Amino acid sequence: MTAPAPSNPATRAPLPEFLDPADRSRLAASAAAADRSGRPDLDAVAVLRRTGLLGLAVPYAYGGAGADPVELNRHVAEVAALNGSAAIMLFQHYAVSSRIVEQGTPDQLADLLPRLASGEWLAASAWSETGAGADKRNLSTTGRRTEGGGWVLDGAKSFTTSAGLADVYLVLVRTGQAPVAGAAGTGYGAAGQTFFLVRGDNPGLVPDTSLPLAGMRGSATGFVSLRDCRVADTDRLGPAGEAAAIIARVRESGATLGAVALGLAQAALDCAHDHAVTRGLLAHQAVRHRLVDLATEVEAARAAVERAGRRDSADPGTTTLHSKLCATAAADRVMTGVEQILGSAGYAEAHPLNRYRRDARAVALMGPTNDLCRELVSTSWTR
Structure with missing residues (x-):
């Protein structure tokens, strides 16, 4: 079930500008400082949270701006011209917000979207793994059901943007049979994979941003370990085993x-x-x-x-x-x-x-x- 659609972008007023001159100056300065230090750009995240930019992809009904993909891309480009690390964190936040809008249950929509829209929560994607391949077909991170109906996630994710900063992570794991080694594929992801929304304060999720990066040095891009990470079935996003179909629709979004x-x-x-x-x-x-x-x-x-x-x-x-x-x-x-x-x-x-x-x-x-x-x-x- 998805959220109500916003009004037709062609018939409503354009979105206001979110960044005033002070915000723009702060983003540019923090980008230079984070590039020198290699540490997560906390000042940039504070700007994103405060200005309302994090709510663009969330529908009006849940406190967001109801922006269309043209507007999302425009604001990402605007931020990138000032601070590339902030832009990639913003883009990933939009990506997760949009997946929740499309695939979330009524309870997930009501619980998560207002927090994502207000800036209270920052979202991140944790899909990549060392050795899994660029197309994410051979995941080693697993999710298994518990007797009580929940799930236990175990594995490790690499190159996760906003690691340690995000309040919720969209995690891709294998819950079904792994694909045959070396099997050819034309898609992104594989059958038997499932998405879960894991809170940043889950004790089974451990971020590590010690990876020295050459670029996007303020983006807190690093590793996320899942160690006996326990989540409820209500934290699953979309049908079990059908993450590949959700991934295929990501490109259709236009972001x-x-x-x-x-x-x-x-x-x-x-x-x-x-x-x-x-x-x-x-x-x-x-x-x-x-x-x-x-x-x-x-x-x-x-x-x-x-x-x-x-x-x-x-x-x-x-x-x-x-x-x-x-x-x-x-x-x-x-x-x-x-x-x-x-x-x-x-x-x-x-x-x-x-x-x-x-x-x-x-x-x-x-x-x-x-x-x-x-x-x-x-x-x-x-x-």
Whole structure:
């Protein structure tokens, strides 16, 4: 059962701006500080909780803004231009909120969505595992039923964003027979997998953010161990053994990690423009034209991200995959072009361009990774 649908986005007023100049300054400053320290960006999380941004994906009936995917992508890109780590935490929060809206029971909707909308709770996804593959087909984390009707989860998750900060985790585990080793697949996930919503204060869930990251250093991306983690059957999200079908619908939502790459590309372009103004380089036609070329890359990525959010193509899932590939490739080209404009100024260790490039590379490696995106798109051609 799902929540009531919000009013038609085409007939209602656009969402207000959530970030005032002080918030924007705070996000930018905390991004630089977290990149230096490698510690979770608590200041950024405080901004996300306070401003109302966490409630965008939650319907009006549960205290949220009822935003459509175009608006979600726009706000993720806006945050990414200031703080890539905050943007990826925000994106994952939206992803979990949307899955609860789509798959939650009436009790789950009433209990969880108001907390997610108000900023009281931050949500995170815990799907990836070392050795499981990018397509999450060979999970070793298991869930077994108890005599009392609950479940016990055991295993370990890797590259979980907001580890240790989240108040609820959407955890993917194997509750049925594991797939045959080496079996080919064209999807994301496998039969016999189930989602559970695990509270952050569950004593069986142990986060570890000691992993040193090259990019997204403030995102608290690390490991989550599940050790005799006991949950009720009412904490299960969706039917047992059918997580793969839920995962397949994620791409249909139009929300795309390409929005994070878009925001980072915009930030890099702004750096180049500011540098050109400060150094008087706009007097040179070659510099002006180079900036136009880079701006065109950013606008092309923006168009791909917006089209994914509109979900108006014949195959919205494939369009969403294309949007991630397009935006991350554009971000890489923009970073290279900006480096050429900045020259030696961009090679100072503290220059923000270096952070933007590392963060953009991290987006390409986030699930579904760019290589898996290519595989999912290519196999769709044979069906």
